Amino acid sequence: MPDKPGRNAIEVKNVRKIFGTGEAQVAALDTVSVSIRENEFFTLLGPSGCGKTTLLRLIAGFDFPSAGEILLHGQDIASLPPFKRPVNTVFQSYALFPHMTVAENIGFGLEMLGKPKAEIKARVAEMLKLVKMEALSGRRTSQISGGQQQRVALARALAPQPKVLLLDEPLSALDYKLRKEMQIELKRLQHETGITFIFVTHDQEEALTMSDRIAVMSSGKILQVGTPWDIYDKPAERFVADFIGETNFLTAAIANIGNGKVRATLKSGATIDATVAEGFQPKDNATVVVRPEHAKLTNGKGELSGAVENIVYFGTDTHIHVRLDSGEAFTVRQQNTRSAGCGFERGDTVGISIGNDAAQVLRD
Amino acid sequence: MASAEEVAREAERRDIRTRWLLSAPALLVIFFAATGPLLIVLVYSFLTPGPYGDVKWQFSPEAWISVFMERDIFDDTLSLAAAHVTIFWRSIKLAIITTIATLALGFPTAYFMATRSEKTRDLWLFLITIPFWTNLLIRTFAVLQIIRNEGLINTVLLKLGIISAPIQILFTDTAILIGMAYVYLPLMVLPIYASMEKLDFRLVEAGYDLYATRFQVLRRIIFPLVKPGVIAGSILVFIPALGAYVTPIVLGGGKNMMLSNLIELQFGQGRNWPLGSALSIAVMVIVMVALLAYVRNAGRSEVRHG
Numbered sequence: 001m002p003d004k005p006g007r008n009a010i011e012v013k014n015v016r017k018i019f020g021t022g023e024a025q026v027a028a029l030d031t032v033s034v035s036i037r038e039n040e041f042f043t044l045l046g047p048s049g050c051g052k053t054t055l056l057r058l059i060a061g062f063d064f065p066s067a068g069e070i071l072l073h074g075q076d077i078a079s080l081p082p083f084k085r086p087v088n089t090v091f092q093s094y095a096l097f098p099h100m101t102v103a104e105n106i107g108f109g110l111e112m113l114g115k116p117k118a119e120i121k122a123r124v125a126e127m128l129k130l131v132k133m134e135a136l137s138g139r140r141t142s143q144i145s146g147g148q149q150q151r152v153a154l155a156r157a158l159a160p161q162p163k164v165l166l167l168d169e170p171l172s173a174l175d176y177k178l179r180k181e182m183q184i185e186l187k188r189l190q191h192e193t194g195i196t197f198i199f200v201t202h203d204q205e206e207a208l209t210m211s212d213r214i215a216v217m218s219s220g221k222i223l224q225v226g227t228p229w230d231i232y233d234k235p236a237e238r239f240v241a242d243f244i245g246e247t248n249f250l251t252a253a254i255a256n257i258g259n260g261k262v263r264a265t266l267k268s269g270a271t272i273d274a275t276v277a278e279g280f281q282p283k284d285n286a287t288v289v290v291r292p293e294h295a296k297l298t299n300g301k302g303e304l305s306g307a308v309e310n311i312v313y314f315g316t317d318t319h320i321h322v323r324l325d326s327g328e329a330f331t332v333r334q335q336n337t338r339s340a341g342c343g344f345e346r347g348d349t350v351g352i353s354i355g356n357d358a359a360q361v362l363r364d
Numbered sequence: 365m366a367s368a369e370e371v372a373r374e375a376e377r378r379d380i381r382t383r384w385l386l387s388a389p390a391l392l393v394i395f396f397a398a399t400g401p402l403l404i405v406l407v408y409s410f411l412t413p414g415p416y417g418d419v420k421w422q423f424s425p426e427a428w429i430s431v432f433m434e435r436d437i438f439d440d441t442l443s444l445a446a447a448h449v450t451i452f453w454r455s456i457k458l459a460i461i462t463t464i465a466t467l468a469l470g471f472p473t474a475y476f477m478a479t480r481s482e483k484t485r486d487l488w489l490f491l492i493t494i495p496f497w498t499n500l501l502i503r504t505f506a507v508l509q510i511i512r513n514e515g516l517i518n519t520v521l522l523k524l525g526i527i528s529a530p531i532q533i534l535f536t537d538t539a540i541l542i543g544m545a546y547v548y549l550p551l552m553v554l555p556i557y558a559s560m561e562k563l564d565f566r567l568v569e570a571g572y573d574l575y576a577t578r579f580q581v582l583r584r585i586i587f588p589l590v591k592p593g594v595i596a597g598s599i600l601v602f603i604p605a606l607g608a609y610v611t612p613i614v615l616g617g618g619k620n621m622m623l624s625n626l627i628e629l630q631f632g633q634g635r636n637w638p639l640g641s642a643l644s645i646a647v648m649v650i651v652m653v654a655l656l657a658y659v660r661n662a663g664r665s666e667v668r669h670g
Binding site: 060061062081082083087088089091093095096097098099108109112113156157160 | 564566567569570571572573574575576577580584585588589
């Protein structure tokens with residue numbers, strides 16, 4: 001996973017966006033700062049209403065920040081109208097022009113830039129080939145399927161060779177299989193064009209599989225920025241740990257703080273080593289998270305013990321829900337094999353062993 | 365026992381019968397109030413005028429000849445009826461200018477209305493329909509009150525010292541145009557608004573995103589998409605404007621005869637019902653041809669755009 005610091009394509013500095021006036025004021029973005037590097041696949045991830053689309057619209061120029069700066073390659077673009085920004089958008093609804101053909105849609109941006117006809121024609125042909133839509137270039141956009149519309153929307157936004165491509169939940173309208181296909185397609189396009197992609201989604205799986213880096217947002221704030229691995233394995237806050245994947249929360253007493261690591265004493269009395277979010281000094285008590293696949297169910301050994309409450313079969317793996325002796329809930333994910341079952345039954349008394357380096361202390 | 369197919373066919377037959385019954389009142393009204401009288405007018409146009417109005421039941425193409433031709437009283441030779449051509453042209457010109465003026469005023473108005481919040485939109489819609497509450501004649505006299513020499517505009521301008529003598533607006537072509545634009549504006553605004561309201565404004569954003577300036581977005585995205593409304597509005601304004609009767613008389617002072625005045629004259633003082641009938645049908649044919657050409661052309665240019 002590339003996490004090399006490169007030049008910044010977009011820098012968002014202390015941006016606030018307030019909607020409404022007086023009593024009804026809502027801060028859609030509350031002092032947000034983030035840097036997006038060149039040629040990066042960057043994802044803004046968060047639940048609906050977290051401000052991710054607002055941030056995207058500010059970068060596109062459809063809305064203007066109430067305060068703060070937005071830099072594109074070091075130049076402040078926050079007050080420029082959208083048609084003066086070398087940034088293009090793939091809209092959630094695609095927003096294809098219904099009165100134009102596929103080819104005319106793709107060529108529209110170039111035409112508006114005043115490019116010569118021959119160049120537009122060549123570039124449109126190139127784009128049609130890139131998104132594999134050559135055969136349908138003369139069709140109206142109402143005569144093609146949702147997946148094809150998605151490809152046209154991509155080609156239309158890529159045709160003017162923007163510095164940054166903004167994608168506003170572009171895959172949300174597609175069915176599961178098509179969405180998987182388009183995820184791979186998007187990665188390929190980003191790789192082939194070398195354009196910086198800023199991708200907005202509420203789908204954590206989509207974010208993890210596609211992004212170079214992810215910014216997790218909630219209530220108008222960016223909570224954590226990092227590689228998918230960072231976000232998943234070293235969540236800084238409870239919201240991030242909870243929003244991305246499934247996780248177990250345990251309360252623990254903290255001791256031996258130092259060097260980014262602590263010794264945490266769990267309610268069961270067992271002690272485990274845990275990593276700490278960067279720059280965070282935990283107090284005496286803190287929440288420790290353990291991912292379900294980083295713990296192992298045993299016949300008695302382990303840091304924790306409890307009783308099996310429920311067993312859920314998922315095909316690739318099985319989730320075993322355990323009620324710990326301390327009263328807390330804990331889930332273990334176990335890889336399935338073809339020959340044997342999971343080896344446990346409801347009501348079994350079990351131990352749980354937590355792997356080395358499996359626990360993380362959250363900033364509370 | 366009846367087969368399923370027979371049952372289905374019977375149901376379909378019953379369905380068709382019901383539809384005919386339901387539309388019968390409307391069809392009867394249309395026939396007796398519109399198509400029927402029109403047929404009478406058509407027949408009258410081929411008859412001979414009676415001495416005191418009315419018609420003599422005797423076939424004559426004379427009325428149709430005199431729509432555009434003039435028979436010399438001495439040697440019976442035909443020449444172009446310059447007076448009629450002038451009147452036709454004057455009316456057509458006025459209708460075209462009125463259509464353009466209402467379009468220029470109505471398009472921004474409709475855009476303004478469609479971009480308001482849903483609640484305010486209803487208010488604007490309501491305000492636009494207020495003029496329909498009053499009779500056309502009264503509305504026209506209201507305009508007269510505003511533009512006459514002692515009217516609102518001239519009084520205010522005189523008081524402010526901007527002019528030293530009243531501007532003569534009343535009884536000029538400008539007065540007619542002001543009145544026509546005022547009377548027909550809602551007929552242009554409403555259909556454009558109906559189209560504009562359905563417009564997906566995300567397409568406008570997409571246009572801006574793809575480097576189109578405000579004017580280019582208007583020309584390349586908004587206008588083509590609301591064109592059905594523009595066409596409907598133009599038709600709704602052009603047709604009644606071509607036959608406008610009250611407004612040109614009241615505000616133009618009847619100095620310049622319009623088509624409607626010419627036709628009225630044949631049924632009144634002129635006592636030439638066949639000529640009046642022929643003129644009426646001629647106007648109808650002109651309107652139909654013009655509309656067909658307009659709609660066809662508008663449709664074609666849409667295909668060319670995309």
